[in-house]
Amino acid sequence: MTLELFTSIVDKIITDNAALNRPFFIDLFNWAEPMLHPQFDEFCRVLAKRKVEFSISSNMNHEASFVEVVRTAHGIRASVSGFSNEIYQRGHAGGDINLVISNLYRIRHVMDKVKRTPYVSVLYHVYKDNCDEGMKQLQTLSESLGFKFIPVYAYFMGLEKYLSHREGSDVFSEHDRQTNERMIFSIDEAIEIAKYGYQSDCILRQEQTVVNHDGSVPVCCAVFDPVNFVSNDFLSLSPDDLLAKKMSAPICEKCMNNNIHNVAVYNPKAMFEEIAIARMTDRKQKYVTRFNDEPLVAEVVYTEDGFELR
């Protein structure tokens, strides 16, 4: 995305939301790594100058100064999946957890230096094989730096592959299959559980607007294929037109008929969590993770009658 296009998009977001008296927040990422952009610091300055709250999600696999983003962002998220490269590289292929960890220290250093405290979180993607002592060590390290450690059950993206799979096509690559093998819930199980979610409409299409690097607009962050974009030009759309296009997007009907909109937000959360914990304790794991109840990472004490979480 050019800086000029980015600035125009941000200005339109500000104008449109002001007209509707609607608060908004910008996530400076979608399907990609924001800090790889050579003008990333400029993008942060554009938002800061306009007093727009924003956050980034990064895999932290690059050597960056972090000064501008610490100075300007509301939230900084590191997305991780292990504490040793042996585990981490199963999901973050080609990455180096040691670089990620050094960047967590660097962010803390910059925060202390510039005397600003954005909300920093370490988002841990939980698979069958990484909810272990290494995860616990990473939690301890993150919290020692003042960062929030948030475990989430990993799930598969994008949406088009879910739909093709449900329609009977063999769409998965060998790598997809290996990734799905590691998931706590298979795609079919997740869709079955999501049947019990209560959402009749999808909050993503009502509350989220995604704009790509070229100004095109996918119906939501879960879709990848350009045939499912609702516009090629965000700048030419009024808020009403945009909402109307999203509400009539053909892929949404298929998605909701298959309950995939609920999978994307793990609805119903209590049921997903109960099943995940049952799976983890069946495997006699020492740790399990939860969505909301503290501690998010609980230690399991196995008893004669079952188990307790501490």
Ligand code: SF4
């Ligand atoms: S219904 Fe599905 S495709 Fe449509 S916005 Fe929601 S998650 Fe995305």
